[in-house]
Amino acid sequence: MVIDSLCSQSRGQNITIACFYFDFASQKEQSPGSILGSLLKQLVFGLEEIPEEILEVYRDRKNAIGGQGPQISEVLKMLQIATARKRAFIFIDAVDECATEHQVKLLNSLNQLLQQSPDTRIFVTGRPHILPEIERCLAWRVTNISISPKRDDMVTYLHSRLAADRTPSAMDSTLKADIMTKVLGDISKTYVEAATLWGLPHVLR
Numbered sequence: 001m002v003i004d005s006l007c008s009q010s011r012g013q014n015i016t017i018a019c020f021y022f023d024f025a026s027q028k029e030q031s032p033g034s035i036l037g038s039l040l041k042q043l044v045f046g047l048e049e050i051p052e053e054i055l056e057v058y059r060d061r062k063n064a065i066g067g068q069g070p071q072i073s074e075v076l077k078m079l080q081i082a083t084a085r086k087r088a089f090i091f092i093d094a095v096d097e098c099a100t101e102h103q104v105k106l107l108n109s110l111n112q113l114l115q116q117s118p119d120t121r122i123f124v125t126g127r128p129h130i131l132p133e134i135e136r137c138l139a140w141r142v143t144n145i146s147i148s149p150k151r152d153d154m155v156t157y158l159h160s161r162l163a164a165d166r167t168p169s170a171m172d173s174t175l176k177a178d179i180m181t182k183v184l185g186d187i188s189k190t191y192v193e194a195a196t197l198w199g200l201p202h203v204l205r
Contacts, residue, residue, distance in 0.1 A: 002123060003091055016046030016086040022097035030098065032106045036075045039090055043082040051085065054078045072105075076112055083117040095134075096126035103130070107137035114138070154184055 003019055010017065018039040022030060044050055057078060061070055070078070082088070090110075098106060110122055124134065128146075135142050162176055 006089055010089075014086050015089065016043050016082070017089045017091070018042035018046075019091035019093070022092070022094040024097045027097070027099040030102070032102050032109055033069070033072050033075065035092075035098075035106060036072060036079065036109060037069070040075055040079050040082060043079065043086075043088055043090075047082065047085050051081050053081050072109060076109060076116075079113055080116045083113070083120045088117065088120045090120065090122045092122065092124045094126060095124050096130040103133060104137065107134060111138050151184065155180070158183060 003017070007017060019042070020035055020038055044054060057070055057074055061068060092110075095103070095106075114120060114122065126134075131144060135144075158180055162171070162179065165171060
């Protein structure tokens with residue numbers, strides 16, 4: 001919803017947007033280099049043309065032995081070049097699902113990007129246990145907002161899913177009531193304890 005909202009607000013403006021979603025099942029593939037590379041690709045796609053400095057790096061790497069990809073330091077420089085052309089908004093979802101050995105390197109890389117690109121805004125979501133690490137790596141730049149779903153919204157969503165069930169004969173009113181009670185109870189506990197969202201100050205300004 002945040003990404004869709006910003007995309008709508010930014011039409012016709014000099015803004016480029018990139019996002020990344022962490023998946024626990026793909027931790028091995030989601031290294032800091034691949035994450036930053038994905039963000040770079042999206043930001044460059046939002047430019048009118050690829051900056052010559054970025055093309056040069058890829059030409060050099062293409063000619064390197066084995067066709068080795070850019071190092072993180074090079075990707076950061078290219079991100080700085082891309083964000084200098086247009087104001088950038090970067091969204092990173094479920095950062096707590098990032099492999100523990102990669103979290104600090106990723107957050108430090110984002111901190112470097114922010115230092116070199118002060119107009120860039122980064123919006124990060126994750127569960128509360130990773131907040132201390134985010135605050136440590138990004139220092140004063142963090143604004144922390146706790147969120148939780150409204151019960152009425154959850155009830156409406158569950159009713160719509162149950163109504164769309166393909167085997168209605170297998171579910172009587174008692175089973176439906178049990179599902180509502182169990183799921184609503186579990187979701188409420190999870191979100192009250194765990195749902196926290198982080199973004200930099202004035203993320204949408």
